[in-house]
Structures are given as C-alpha cells and as structure tokens.
Amino acid sequence: MMAGLQQLPCAPRFLVCLALAVGMMRTGSSAAAAGDAPPGKIAVIGAGIGGSSVAYFLQQHFGSQVQLDVYEKDMVGGRLATVTVNKQQYESGGASIHSLNLHMQDFVKLLGLKHRREVAGKSAVFSGEHFVLEETDWYLLNLFRLWWHYGMSFLRLQMWVEEVMEKFMRIYKYQAHGYAFSRVEELLHSLGGDTFVNMTQRSVAESLLEVGVTQRFIDDVIVAILRASYGQSVLVPAFAGAMSLAGAQGNMWAVEGGNKLVCSDLLKLTKANVIQATVTAISLHSSEGKNFYQVHYEDEEGQGSSFYDIVVIATQLHDNKSNITFQNFDPPIAEFPGTFHTTIASIVHGYLNSSYFGFTDPKLFPFTSVLTTDSPAVFFNSMDNICPVNVSSTFRRKQPQDAAVWRVHSQHPLEKQELKILFRSYYSVQVTEWQAYPSYESSKTLPPIILHDNLYYLNSMEWAASSVEMAVVAAKNVALLAYNLWYHDLDKIDQKDLIHKIKTEL
Ligand SMILES: Cc1cc2nc3c(=O)[nH]c(=O)nc-3n(C[C@H](O)[C@H](O)[C@H](O)COP(=O)(O)OP(=O)(O)OC[C@H]3O[C@@H](n4cnc5c(N)ncnc54)[C@H](O)[C@@H]3O)c2cc1C
Ligand SMILES: *[C@@H]1O[C@H](CO)[C@@H](O)[C@H](O)[C@H]1NC(C)=O
Ligand SMILES: *[C@@H]1O[C@H](CO)[C@@H](O)[C@H](O)[C@H]1NC(C)=O
Ligand SMILES: *[C@@H]1O[C@H](CO)[C@@H](O)[C@H](O)[C@H]1NC(C)=O
Numbered sequence: 240m241m242a243g244l245q246q247l248p249c250a251p252r253f254l255v256c257l258a259l260a261v262g263m264m265r266t267g268s269s270a271a272a273a274g275d276a277p278p279g280k281i282a283v284i285g286a287g288i289g290g291s292s293v294a295y296f297l298q299q300h301f302g303s304q305v306q307l308d309v310y311e312k313d314m315v316g317g318r319l320a321t322v323t324v325n326k327q328q329y330e331s332g333g334a335s336i337h338s339l340n341l342h343m344q345d346f347v348k349l350l351g352l353k354h355r356r357e358v359a360g361k362s363a364v365f366s367g368e369h370f371v372l373e374e375t376d377w378y379l380l381n382l383f384r385l386w387w388h389y390g391m392s393f394l395r396l397q398m399w400v401e402e403v404m405e406k407f408m409r410i411y412k413y414q415a416h417g418y419a420f421s422r423v424e425e426l427l428h429s430l431g432g433d434t435f436v437n438m439t440q441r442s443v444a445e446s447l448l449e450v451g452v453t454q455r456f457i458d459d460v461i462v463a464i465l466r467a468s469y470g471q472s473v474l475v476p477a478f479a480g481a482m483s484l485a486g487a488q489g490n491m492w493a494v495e496g497g498n499k500l501v502c503s504d505l506l507k508l509t510k511a512n513v514i515q516a517t518v519t520a521i522s523l524h525s526s527e528g529k530n531f532y533q534v535h536y537e538d539e540e541g542q543g544s545s546f547y548d549i550v551v552i553a554t555q556l557h558d559n560k561s562n563i564t565f566q567n568f569d570p571p572i573a574e575f576p577g578t579f580h581t582t583i584a585s586i587v588h589g590y591l592n593s594s595y596f597g598f599t600d601p602k603l604f605p606f607t608s609v610l611t612t613d614s615p616a617v618f619f620n621s622m623d624n625i626c627p628v629n630v631s632s633t634f635r636r637k638q639p640q641d642a643a644v645w646r647v648h649s650q651h652p653l654e655k656q657e658l659k660i661l662f663r664s665y666y667s668v669q670v671t672e673w674q675a676y677p678s679y680e681s682s683k684t685l686p687p688i689i690l691h692d693n694l695y696y697l698n699s700m701e702w703a704a705s706s707v708e709m710a711v712v713a714a715k716n717v718a719l720l721a722y723n724l725w726y727h728d729l730d731k732i733d734q735k736d737l738i739h740k741i742k743t744e745l
C-alpha cells in the first residue's frame with residue numbers, strides 16, 4: 240500500500256525519463272545529457288509565413304523559456320495579404336494552398352482555423368485573340384478534348400508531377416523524425432537524389448520534353464500555368480515548375496478569413512515578441528568563447544539593438560533587398576546574386592468586357608479564370624474572378640454580366656487604356672506591386688541556409704521553389720537545424736539514405 244502511494248506521483252516522471260532515454264538511444268547522441276544550456280534569446284527577422292512558422296517551431300523545439308523576438312518592418316503576413324473592397328477582404332498575394340501541403344493543413348487545425356470553401360468555376364487559356372483551351376462542364380469531355388489535342392502529353396505530365404510530389408512528400412516524414420539539412424541541395428537530394436538537385440538547374444520545358452510531353456502542349460498549357468503562378472516562362476527550373484503544375488491539378492484551398500491569419504495566430508500562440516522595426520544590420524560579437532549576434536534596428540523612436548544567441552533571417556537577402564548589412568564577420572558574408580520578379584496584382588471591382596474575349600453577350604461568358612499564352616497581344620498574365628476571404632454557405636458567384644471582383648496579375652502596372660479593354664467599366668482598382676518570387680533565370684545557385692554558426696537564412700529555399708508551403712518546410716528545417724546544432728546532435732543533420740533509416744527506426 241505505502242509503496243504504491245509513494246510511487247504514484249513518480250510514475251509520470253518515470254515515463255518521461257524513459258521516453259528521453261529511448262529517444263537518446265535511438266539517435267545515439269547525448270544531446271540533452273551534455274548539459275548544454277538552452278539558448279536565452281532568439282531573433283527572427285520577418286513575420287511572413289516563413290518567420291511566423293519558424294518562431295512556432297523554434298519554441299516547440301527549444302521550449303517556452305526561450306525569448307523569441309520577431310522583427311517586422313511592415314505587415315505581419317508579408318506576401319500573404321488582403322485588400323478590402325466593399326467591406327470584404329480579398330487575397331492580393333499568396334492565394335491558394337495545395338491539399339497535400341501538410342504543414343499548412345496542420346497549422347489550420349492547430350489554430351482552430353477553417354478551410355475556405357472552394358466555389359466552383361471554369362478556366363480557359365487566352366491567346367490575346369481567342370481561347371486555345373477551354374474547360375467544359377463535363378470532366379470526361381475535358382479529358383477527351385485534351386487527348387484529342389495533345390495525345391499522350393496530358394497523361395505524361397500527370398505522371399511526372401505525381402512522381403515529383405510523391406518524393407517531395409518524404410520531407411514530412413524526415414522532419415517528423417527530427418532530421419534537418421544544412422543546405423537546400425542536401426534536402427533535395429535526400430528526397431529525390433541527383434534528379435531532384437538537377438531539377439533546380441534545368442528548365443521545366445527540358446524535363447517535360449524528355450518525358451515525352453510535346454512542344455505544342457508546353458506552348459499552350461504549361462506556358463499558361465507558369466505565367467499564372469510565377470509570371471515567368473517555361474525556362475523556370477523543373478523543380479519550381481513541378482510545384483506550380485501540382486497546383487494546377489486542382490485540390491486547392493485557402494484559409495477562411497485570409498491566409499495571413501495563420502501568421503498572426505502562430506505569433507499569438509507562441510507569445511513571440513513582435514517588434515515593429517526595420518532591421519538594418521547584424522554584427523558578430525564574441526565573449527568567453529561564445530558568439531552573440533547584435534541585431535540593429537530602426538523604429539519610429541530611432542535606433543536600437545539587442546543581442547541574441549541565434550538569429551533566423553526570414554526575408555529575401557539577394558540583391559541587397561532587405562538592406563541588412565553584416566558586420567564583423569570574418570570571412571564576410573557574401574552578397575547574394577539574383578533578382579526578384581515583379582508581379583502587379585490589381586484587384587478590380589467592375590464589369591468584365593466580354594467582347595474582348597469574343598463573347599458579345601456578357602451573360603454567356605463562362606469562365607472565372609483566364610490564363611494566357613506568351614503572345615505579344617496579351618498584356619496580362621492571368622485574371623481570376625475571386626471570392627472574399629469569408630465565404631458564407633449562401634455565397635453564390637455573380638452572374639457573368641454583373642459587377643464582380645477580379646484579380647489581374649501583370650508584369651507592369653495596367654494602364655487606364657488596358658483596364659478599359661478588360662472591363663466595360665469599373666468602380667475601383669487597388670494595385671499591389673509585389674517583389675513576388677525569384678526571377679529564376681537571374682541566378683542558378685541556391686543560397687546557403689547557414690550564414691554563420693547560429694545565423695540562418697530561411698528564404699534560401701525560395702530559390703528551389705517559392706510557395707507558402709516551401710516557406711514552412713524551410714522554417715521547420717531551420718528550427719530543427721538550429722536545435723540539432725545547438726545540442727551537437729550531428730546524427731540528425733544531412734543523413735544519407737534516410738528512406739531506409741527511417742524504416743528501420745520504426
Ligand atoms: C502575387 C503573389 C501570388 C502568390 N501566389 C501564391 C499561391 O497561390 N500559392 C503559394 O503557395 N504561394 C504563392 N505566392 C508565394 C508566397 O506568397 C510566398 O512564397 C510566401 O508568402 C513567402 O513568405 P515568406 O515568409 O518567406 O516571405 P515574406 O512574406 O516576404 O515575409 C518577409 C517579411 O519580412 C519583412 N522584412 C523584410 N525586410 C525586413 C527588415 N529589414 N526588417 C524587418 N522586417 C523585414 C517583410 O516586411 C515581410 O513581412 C505568391 C506570391 C505573390 C507575391
Ligand atoms: C545530373 O546532372 C549531372 C551534371 O549535369 C549529370 O552528370 C547527372 O547524370 C545528372 N543526374 C541525373 C540523375 O539526371
Ligand atoms: C472571417 O473569418 C474569420 C475566420 O473564420 C473570422 O474570425 C472572422 O470573424 C470572419 N469575418 C467576418 C466578417 O465574417
Ligand atoms: C534600401 O535602401 C535604399 C537606399 O537607402 C532604398 O532606396 C531602398 O528603398 C531600400 N530598400 C528596401 C527594400 O527597403
């Protein structure tokens with residue numbers, strides 16, 4: 240009796256100890272046992288989806304006693320943002336998420352958010368003069384038409400994309416087991432071997448031609464999809480191309496209330512210190528054999544700085560974009576080559592000029608999404624009839640002849656004349672000029688993730704492929720990398736043959 244009573248309160252602790260011991264045996268490391276003190280303070284620069292998710296993951300791994308400061312110079316959410324039209328909000332940046340984007344799915348569950356209902360609509364590809372491809376009501380008929388026009392290309396494309404996605408999905412398993420990668424190339428290699436690494440070097444067109452997709456299919460369909468997703472040509476690398484094409488297969492969703500809610504809610508959940516300031520420099524200091532990073536910033540009240548054990552940069556650094564300078568680093572931190580692609584998002588509330596698209600009767604215009612081919616006659620990349628971020632169960636799309644909200648993506652700001660071609664008339668236009676994603680032809684090198692011992696660059700991943708989920712995959716990787724390195728758990732970094740290892744670990 241006595242023994243039983245005494246043991247009762249200890250039992251749970253015993254279980255925890257056992258779990259730790261088993262965990263350590265499994266990794267073969269003495270991480271926690273080494274007695275390393277946890278980091279005291281961590282800084283994250285940027286509160287987009289990359290920055291806010293890395294803050295969450297860092298806290299998950301290091302524990303809640305670590306102080307997390309997140310610097311944001313503008314709006315929480317970054318490239319996830321909305322504009323307001325008639326008291327309703329609409330996505331103006333990153334809009335849709337794939338159903339297999341498991342990190343984002345987890346966040347939505349964790350934060351108690353909801354998927355936004357998909358409101359059905361049809362797409363078509365416009366050449367500036369006519370539609371080269373139209374989606375019909377009937378799925379089988381669609382398949383038939385694609386088959387008729389393009390033979391095996393359609394199937395070959397699907398098989399190629401599926402194979403890439405299947406390999407990409409391995410990352411979730413690796414990350415769940417705590418494995419991290421010190422370079423983007425290492426991460427890609429562990430997922431798909433040399434083929435995946437090469438896919439960042441060769442174009443999507445080249446890869447598709449190789450698997451037997453025809454040039455005609457590339458010109459009509461692949462070009463249009465890449466213009467809509469990256470505003471670029473089929474010369475974008477095959478890996479980024481595959482991610483875009485996966486999105487074009489459907490199964491897309493968004494977050495009820497706006498995708499940016501994931502960022503703000505993650506920051507609230509972690510109780511991170513969000514500091515509204517522009518980071519101007521990071522300088523290295525050492526004392527007693529330990530490195531510290533001093534983060535210099537400017538806010539409304541002037542200049543300030545703070546010291547950190549670990550710093551994660553969760554914004555673009557190439558081309559001096561974020562104006563962050565690095566001081567006292569020897570060797571110095573190199574400049575990052577490459578430029579970003581500008582995409583203009585115009586949110587227009589108005590009446591579509593269906594005659595421009597060859598429909599004299601506006602009531603008969605059947606499409607809610609218009610993609611374009613690469614032709615001198617077209618002055619925009621894509622346009623979508625969009626729904627507000629809060630869609631009630633009674634929401635219906637407007638009749639095509641009614642005023643609606645359209646999001647037009649273009650390379651340059653639309654001139655009044657151009658707006659007058661697309662719209663018979665309009666009530667409002669709101670323009671956002673995005674430094675949207677890498678201009679993939681401007682640099683073929685993937686930037687490093689580790690800039691210095693405990694200084695990390697999350698957005699290097701964008702140069703493999705830029706998307707919401709890739710930013711979260713990068714965030715999870717950086718958090719694991721920072722944790723494994725802090726506790727010298729080198730077995731969990733850059734491991735080869737992980738597919739096999741994880742099978743035997745289970
Ligand atoms: C028009 C458009 C459409 C897109 N569509 C899709 C889509 O449909 N699906 C998809 O998956 N992806 C899409 N994307 C890409 C996706 O939005 C981005 O890949 C993703 O949001 C990037 O998140 P991030 O956190 O890495 O960067 P960001 O969101 O850019 O966050 C960086 C943050 O750092 C801040 N910052 C910068 N410098 C400093 C400084 N010196 N000090 C302090 N703060 C600083 C910035 O203000 C910003 O908030 C789209 C992007 C655009 C622009
Ligand atoms: C990757 O590229 C290299 C160099 O271009 C080449 O030698 C190798 O065969 C390629 N590997 C695969 C799997 O395509
Ligand atoms: C929109 O949706 C979000 C998330 O579900 C909710 O918090 C918000 O109150 C909604 N706003 C409106 C105007 O319905
Ligand atoms: C960087 O600094 C230059 C010169 O001070 C300025 O013109 C530019 O707008 C800044 N860029 C950003 C992204 O803040």
Ligand SMILES: *[C@@H]1O[C@H](CO)[C@@H](O)[C@H](O)[C@H]1NC(C)=O
Nearest residue numbers: 519558559561562563564574
């Ligand atoms: C980058 O921006 C910083 C801050 O604006 C500036 O001091 C530095 O000279 C810039 N570097 C280059 C190569 O333009």
Ligand SMILES: *[C@@H]1O[C@H](CO)[C@@H](O)[C@H](O)[C@H]1NC(C)=O
Nearest residue numbers: 592594595659660662663664
């Ligand atoms: C609509 O498109 C037609 C055909 O391209 C064009 O002639 C007309 O000027 C456009 N604008 C309006 C307001 O009708």
